[in-house]
Amino acid sequence: MSPELINLIIQATGETLFMVGIAAALGTVFGLPLGVFLATSRKGELFAAPAVNAALGMVVNATRSTPFIILVVAIIPFTRLIAGTSIGSTAAIVPLTIASAPFIARLVEAAIREVDGGLIETASSFGASPIQIVFKVLIPEALPGLLLALTLAVVSLLGYSAMVGAVGGGGLGDLGIRYGYQRFMPEMMLAVVVVLIALVQLVQSAGDYLARRVNRRLRHR
Amino acid sequence: MKAAPMNAHPSLVIGDPYEIRDTATADAMVRFEKISKTYPAYRGKPGVDALQGIDFAIARGSITGVIGRSGAGKSSLVRLINGLEKPTTGRIVVDSKDISALTGRDLRHAQRSIGMIFQHFNLLSSRTAADNIALPLEIAGWSKADIRARVTELLALVGIADKHDRYPSELSGGQKQRVGIARALATRPNVLLSDEATSALDPQTTRAILDLLANINRELGVTIVLITHEMSVVRQLAKDVVVLDAGHIVESGHVADIFTHPKNPITQSFLAEVTGDSLPVSLASRIVQEPGSHAVIRVQVRGAGAGDTLIARLARELGLDVSLLSARIDEIGGHHVGSLVLGIPLGISRGEDAAARTLAWLSQYQISAERLGYVA
Numbered sequence: 256m257s258p259e260l261i262n263l264i265i266q267a268t269g270e271t272l273f274m275v276g277i278a279a280a281l282g283t284v285f286g287l288p289l290g291v292f293l294a295t296s297r298k299g300e301l302f303a304a305p306a307v308n309a310a311l312g313m314v315v316n317a318t319r320s321t322p323f324i325i326l327v328v329a330i331i332p333f334t335r336l337i338a339g340t341s342i343g344s345t346a347a348i349v350p351l352t353i354a355s356a357p358f359i360a361r362l363v364e365a366a367i368r369e370v371d372g373g374l375i376e377t378a379s380s381f382g383a384s385p386i387q388i389v390f391k392v393l394i395p396e397a398l399p400g401l402l403l404a405l406t407l408a409v410v411s412l413l414g415y416s417a418m419v420g421a422v423g424g425g426g427l428g429d430l431g432i433r434y435g436y437q438r439f440m441p442e443m444m445l446a447v448v449v450v451l452i453a454l455v456q457l458v459q460s461a462g463d464y465l466a467r468r469v470n471r472r473l474r475h476r
Numbered sequence: 477m478k479a480a481p482m483n484a485h486p487s488l489v490i491g492d493p494y495e496i497r498d499t500a501t502a503d504a505m506v507r508f509e510k511i512s513k514t515y516p517a518y519r520g521k522p523g524v525d526a527l528q529g530i531d532f533a534i535a536r537g538s539i540t541g542v543i544g545r546s547g548a549g550k551s552s553l554v555r556l557i558n559g560l561e562k563p564t565t566g567r568i569v570v571d572s573k574d575i576s577a578l579t580g581r582d583l584r585h586a587q588r589s590i591g592m593i594f595q596h597f598n599l600l601s602s603r604t605a606a607d608n609i610a611l612p613l614e615i616a617g618w619s620k621a622d623i624r625a626r627v628t629e630l631l632a633l634v635g636i637a638d639k640h641d642r643y644p645s646e647l648s649g650g651q652k653q654r655v656g657i658a659r660a661l662a663t664r665p666n667v668l669l670s671d672e673a674t675s676a677l678d679p680q681t682t683r684a685i686l687d688l689l690a691n692i693n694r695e696l697g698v699t700i701v702l703i704t705h706e707m708s709v710v711r712q713l714a715k716d717v718v719v720l721d722a723g724h725i726v727e728s729g730h731v732a733d734i735f736t737h738p739k740n741p742i743t744q745s746f747l748a749e750v751t752g753d754s755l756p757v758s759l760a761s762r763i764v765q766e767p768g769s770h771a772v773i774r775v776q777v778r779g780a781g782a783g784d785t786l787i788a789r790l791a792r793e794l795g796l797d798v799s800l801l802s803a804r805i806d807e808i809g810g811h812h813v814g815s816l817v818l819g820i821p822l823g824i825s826r827g828e829d830a831a832a833r834t835l836a837w838l839s840q841y842q843i844s845a846e847r848l849g850y851v852a
Contacts (some may be wrong), residue, residue, distance in 0.1 A: 382616070
C-alpha cells in the first residue's frame with residue numbers, strides 16, 4: 256500500500272477518534288445526569304417525579320428507535336445551527352451526541368438501579384440529602400457498571416461514526432466507502448476494517464480493565 | 477389581659493413547636509404517642525394497617541427490645557423513630573423533638589443524632605472500613621482532620637483498629653457489623669437503632685456483637701432499641717421488652733417480668749423458643765401425657781436464691797415428697813431467673829389432686845407454673 260494511502264488511513268483514524276471522543280464526552284455530559292434522574296424519579300424514589308420520568312422516558316425511546324442514518328439526515332438544519340455546517344467531522348459530532356446521550360442514559364439508569372436499595376435507606380437514615388446520596392452512594396457504588404456502560408457506548412459510537420461517512424462526515428467509514436467500495440480497492444476496505452477492529456478491542460479491554468480495578472465487591476489485592 | 481389559652485395538655489409548654497418541655501417525658505428518649513401507620517392501597521394491592529394504637533416510651537439510656545414475627549410491624553416502628561417514615565396518626569418524640577413533624581433539612585439534622593445498624597450491614601462496597609465510617613461525618617460536613625481522628629477512635633472502640641484499609645469484601649460478617657456499629661456511632665447519636673443486626677450472624681459472633689452493644693450502652697449511655705424476632709437476643713441484652721403482633725403491642729415491661737410471667741400467647745410462644753430447650757433430653761423423652769407416678773411441673777422463679785426454700789416449703793405445707801428433676805438459672809435483664817422442674821408424686825390415695833393442689837399453692841404466691849405432663 257502506498258504511503259499516500261497509509262496517510263489517508265492515519266488521517267481518517269484521527270477524524271474517527273476526534274468524532275467519537277468528543278461525542279462520547281458530550282453524550283456522557285448529557286446522558287449521565289439524565290440516566291441518574293431516570294433511575295431515581297419514579298414514584299416513591301429519591302427525586303420522585305413520575306410524570307417527568309415518563310415524559311423523558313418517551314423522548315429517550317423515540318430517539319433510540321430512530322435509525323441513526325435517518326436521524327443524521329433529519330436533524331441537518333439543527334446540525335447547521337450548532338456547527339455552522341452539515342458536512343465534515345465537526346458537524347458529525349452533533350448527530351453522534353444526540354444518538355449517544357439517550358443510549359448512555361439508559362445504560363446509566365440500569366447501572367444505578369443495580370445499587371442495593373438498602374444503601375439509599377442507610378444514607379437517608381443518617382441524614383444524607385438526595386444530592387449527597389447520588390454523589391456519595393449511587394455513583395461510587397455503580398462505578399464499575401458505569402465504566403462498562405461507557406465502554407459499550409464508545410464501541411457503538413465507533414460503529415455510528417462509520418455511518419456519518421455517508422453524509423460527508425469523514426473518518427474511517429467514509430474512507431472505506433469512498434476508496435474501498437466506490438474505487439474498487441478491497442485492500443483499503445480491509446485496512447479500514449482491521450483498524451476499526453483494533454480500536455474496538457483496545458477500547459473494550461481498557462474499559463474492562465478499569466471496571467475491574469474499581470470493583471471492590473471482588474476480593475483482590 | 478388575655479386569658480391563657482386552653483390546652484388539652486396543660487403540662488405542655490407551647491412555644492417552639494418541636495421543643496417539648498414536659499416533666500413526664502423528660503426521662504423518655506423515644507416516645508410514641510397514639511401512633512398508627514397505614515400503607516394505602518397501591519396497584520391492586522390492598523392497604524395495610526401496619527401499626528395501631530402504639531403508645532409507649534423508651535427510657536433514656538435503656539436497652540429496649542422490640543420483638544415480633546415478620547410482618548408484625550417492627551420495621552415500620554423503627555423507621556418511624558428515625559423519620560424514614562411518617563405516622564398516619566399520632567407523633568413520635570425523640571430526644572424532646574417531634575421527629576414526625578420535621579421535614580427536609582430539619583429532619584436530616586435530627587437524623588444525625590439517631591444511628592442505625594442493619595441485618596445486612598449495608599456497607600458501601602466501594603469504600604474501605606475507615607471510609608464507610610467516615611460517610612455520615614462527610615454528610616454532616618465535618619473537616620477532613622476531624623473525620624480522620626474520629627474514625628481512628630471509632631475503629632478502636634469496636635475492636636477492629638487493624639481493618640482500617642480493608643474493603644467490606646475482605647471482612648467477615650462480624651467485622652462488617654462492627655464497621656456498621658462504628659458508622660452508626662460516628663456522629664455521637666443519642667439513640668442507636670438495631671434492625672435485626674445479628675440475624676445474619678452465627679451464634680458466637682452474635683454473642684460478641686451483643687456484648688459490644690452492651691458495652692457501648694454502658695460506656696456511652698446510648699439508648700439502644702433492638703428490633704428482633706429472636707427472644708435469645710432480648711434475653712441477653714435488653715432490660716425492657718415490647719412484644720408486637722399484627723401491628724399492636726400485646727405485652728410490654730421489664731424483661732425479667734415478661735420471662736417469668738408471660739401473659740400473652742404470642743409472648744409465651746417466643747419464650748418457648750428459648751426456654752423449651754431447658755429440659756434435659758433424658759427427662760424430656762420420659763414425659764408423657766397419660767397419668768403416671770409423678771406429675772411434672774415447671775416453676776419459674778425470680779431473684780437470686782428465690783427457689784432455695786421453695787421445695788422445702790412445698791414439701792412441708794402440702795406434705796408432698798417433691799423431687800427436683802431439673803433446674804437452671806439464667807441472668808435475664810439483670811435479674812436471676814430460675815426454671816425448676818419438679819416431680820410431684822401421685823400416690824393412689826392422693827391421685828390427680830396433688831398436682832392441682834401444688835399449682836394452686838404456687839399461684840397463691842404468684843409463682844408461675846405449668847404442668848408439662850407425667851413421668852411413669
